[in-house]
Amino acid sequence: MSKGLLIVLSGPSGVGKGTVCTELRKRMPELVYSVSATTRQPRLGEENGINYFFKSREQFLGMIENDQLLEYAEYVGNYYGTPRDFVEETLAGGKDIILEIEVQGALKVKEKFPEGVFVFLLPPSLDELKGRIQGRGTENQATIDHRMSVAAYEIGLMENYDYAVVNDEIDLACQRIQSIIIAEHCKIRKSC
Numbered sequence: 219m220s221k222g223l224l225i226v227l228s229g230p231s232g233v234g235k236g237t238v239c240t241e242l243r244k245r246m247p248e249l250v251y252s253v254s255a256t257t258r259q260p261r262l263g264e265e266n267g268i269n270y271f272f273k274s275r276e277q278f279l280g281m282i283e284n285d286q287l288l289e290y291a292e293y294v295g296n297y298y299g300t301p302r303d304f305v306e307e308t309l310a311g312g313k314d315i316i317l318e319i320e321v322q323g324a325l326k327v328k329e330k331f332p333e334g335v336f337v338f339l340l341p342p343s344l345d346e347l348k349g350r351i352q353g354r355g356t357e358n359q360a361t362i363d364h365r366m367s368v369a370a371y372e373i374g375l376m377e378n379y380d381y382a383v384v385n386d387e388i389d390l391a392c393q394r395i396q397s398i399i400i401a402e403h404c405k406i407r408k409s410c
């Protein structure tokens with residue numbers, strides 16, 4: 219049995235990663251989503267084990283200590299990390315898995331899985347990005363400003379990715395990512 223594809227989706231806060239992932243999972247029910255651990259407080263409507271595994275700082279540091287994370291990063295004052303076993307078991311079982319993670323973590327994953335498929339989601343413009351974060355209504359102004367300043371740094375690292383997808387419309391962005399996954403499955407992988 220061949221291994222599944224490891225797909226990494228990154229992009230600045232508010233670009234629509236969560237929205238696009240939710241829609242993609244409806245369209246591709248066989249695609250497995252990696253639930254991350256985080257020390258961030260849950261937002262209204264977020265559920266433990268569904269959106270994130272919500273952890274205390276001590277619990278998160280314990281996961282690092284016990285080598286339970288494939289990668290982790292600090293982002294705007296909180297830790298975020300990918301549980302290792304779930305990713306490795308899913309891939310070994312021949313299933314595709316998508317990791318929705320920020321750029322520092324994505325670069326660490328690339329070192330370990332250079333064969334992964336790295337997709338960067340872009341906003342149509344920075345003004346639109348700011349409008350989307352504000353429109354979501356989950357962050358205070360200071361956090362929005364901090365996230366917007368990180369956005370410029372993140373977009374600057376886009377060249378490390380394989381694909382850039384503009385999230386102008388959710389339907390189009392999903393179609394583009396689906397096409398990428400289909401094409402990657404058709405790729406002839408050379409061992410050299």
Ligand SMILES: Nc1nc2c(ncn2[C@@H]2O[C@H](COP(=O)(O)OP(=O)(O)O)[C@@H](O)[C@H]2O)c(=O)[nH]1
Pocket residue numbers: 228229230231232235236254255258289290291293298299300301318319320321322323324
């Ligand atoms: N490195 C890393 N980043 C993660 C992980 N999980 C989520 N993130 C990223 O952390 C950032 C902040 O996530 P979140 O607080 O949910 O905010 P959002 O991007 O505005 O939805 C986003 O770029 C996420 O993609 C993870 O396991 N590892």
Ligand SMILES: Nc1ncnc2c1ncn2[C@@H]1O[C@H](COP(=O)(O)OP(=O)(O)O)[C@@H](O)[C@H]1O
Pocket residue numbers: 229230231232233234235236237238350351353354385386387388
């Ligand atoms: N293509 C789009 N056009 C307009 N609004 C969008 C689009 N994609 C996402 N949104 C909205 O933008 C906001 C941020 O989306 P979200 O998925 O939470 O972003 P992220 O996970 O990247 O932080 C949400 O209110 C969402 O409904």
